[in-house]
Amino acid sequence: MRRRILKALVREGALSEQQVEQALALEEETGQGFDRIIRDKGWVTEERFLTVVHRKTLWPYERNLGRAKVPPEFVERVPLSVARKHNLVCVGKDAEGVYKIATCEPFNYHSMDEIAALLEAETRPVLSGRSEITALLNRAYAGRGENLGDAINALEGAVDEELITFEEDQEDAENLLDDQDKGPIIRLVNKIIFDGYRMRSSDIHFQPLEERLQVRYRIDGILYNKDEIPRQYQDAVITRLKVMSKMDIAERRLPQDGRASCRIGDVEVDIRFNSVPTAYGERIVLRLLDKSSKTYNLEEIGLSKDDYRKVSRLIQYQHGIILVTGPTGSGKTTTLYAGLSKINSDTINVITIEDPIEYHLDGISQIQVSEKKGLTFDKGLRALLRQDPDVMMVGEIRDQETARIAIQAALTGHLVFSTLHTNDAPSSVTRLLDIGIEPYLVASSVIAAIAQRLVRVICAECKSEYEPTQEELQEIGLTRDAVPNGLVYLGMGCERCIETGYVGRTAIYEILTVNEAVRERIIARAGASVIREVAIEGGMKTLRADGARKVIEGVSTVEEVLRVTQLDMV
Secondary structure (H helix, E strand, O other), X not given: OHHHHHHHHXXXXXXXXXXXXXXXXXXXXXXXXXXHHHHHOOOOOHHHHHHHHHHHHOOOEOOOOOOOOOXXXXXXXXXXXXHHHHOEEEEEEOOOOOEEEXXXXXXXXXXXXXXXXXHOOOEEEEEOOHHHHHHHHHHHHXXXXXXXXXXXXOOOOOHHHHHHHHHHOOOOEEEOOOOOOOOHHHHHHHHHHHHHHHOOEEEEEEEEOOOEEEEEEEEOOEEEEEEEEEHHHHHHHHHHHHHHOOOOOOOOOOOEEEEEEEEEOOEEEEEEEEEEEEOOEEEEXXXXXXXXXXXXXXHHOOOOHHHHHHHHHHOOOOOEEEEEEOOOOOOHHHHHHHHHHXXXXXXXXXXXXXXXXXOOOOOOEEEEOEOOOOEOHHHHHHHHHOOOOOEEEXXXXXXXXXXXXXXXXXXXXXXXXXXXXXXXXXHHHHHHHHOOOOHHHHHHHEEEEEEEEEEEEEOOOOEEEEOOOHHHHHHOOOOHHHOHHHOEEEXXXXXXXXXOOEEEEEEEEEEEEOOHHHHHHHHOOOOHHHHHHHHHHOOOOOHHHHHHHHHHOOOOOHHHHHHHOXXXXX
């Protein structure tokens, strides 16, 4: 069976014969399953691998385990460490009493046998992604620990004693699900972080107020108030967070930054911490970075077919600047990484300079800016030019000097990617003029400007049709004839989406290619509105127009697109 799957992957061009030989050799050498090896090596995506297995074996493929129920006997009989080690979870029983075991490593027969022995019953495989299995394991086993209210109630009389434990607890990668023997403050903080991860939060806020410490979660770009911690436990919680991130616990008057890593199930999560003093105490914000959840495929970031072809062509240029623009948190880095991953190969040298390095890209040299050590964007960029690069990424053009060096690099045969903070694509071009770059340099170096925003995606579990009003359609620039059957979609709210109606986000784009007409306007120092008109005449779709496409396709809602394109015109 394994050979059939591998041959199918080779036939489809997903694997080479050499990679198959390497995988089988590593399997024998390390004891790891070949299915894990080929995915860990990045040779084939999990989705593609599981799809091929499903097609060849006819084993069920469950892409979403959001509604799956884990039988209580599985939780009782199978230790969490075993389930995590093998990436297995039970998703139910069939009529004959056979347990259905979700796995992302279907040819690890030993693990299936071990689970069958623990359950004392027959099992059969069900295919599912690793992240889905981990999330279901987290939900199933988290119930065995205490909830937030229990943790707070357990704090009485234990705070001072626990603070000593915090200072000594400096593990680099704690597992948040293995905290049963830890003190109540530690369990409380772990539970909050776990809840944030489970709800897909990008950030967790610990905000001191007059009578409480408010915990807030940013989910799909929107901030939600969730838990409240009594005021008397505020200092203990803040101290725990500072110890975890290796901040100075004695310094309470100045902002600080910190960092920590933890494991939630088998998922490694990087956490960045920032503290600032406020009137009611230190406020700390955590940013959660799931190392396993990011994919940087140009095909998967939300581009329409036309825009995908356009961007694919632009990133093949031998020289020039491609600017990606938008507010903080609009997905610019993901777009840049997707472009770099698309063109990266053994035949070119790709180097980046970033602040910070958000995720590590295989085969690409990434440099971290360090203002304290004197490594700024402009100094790093000068150094990069002496590293024989073909493609360079500058995390952000912040000043005239960095802009000048980037433009010089583009004019001397390098392809340069960078970002700016502007509202739309035409404004990124005029921003370079505003910081003092000569028009002829901008016109001859910039080949494209890409503006983007993130819109929330309608939850597939509670997606429902409705007929929009004429006013709604007009606001978004649509006619009723443009909408199939006159119907669009919204999410009604369910357990999976935490009653929000949305799960995840995707990008909408506005791509300005610098053609001759645009180039003439730049040299004439035309304003952004003039450049915008010329670009639209040349075929540029605005952010709102691309958002309208997402509405027609049933990806997002009218309300959501209007929310993120408030400053845009159709």
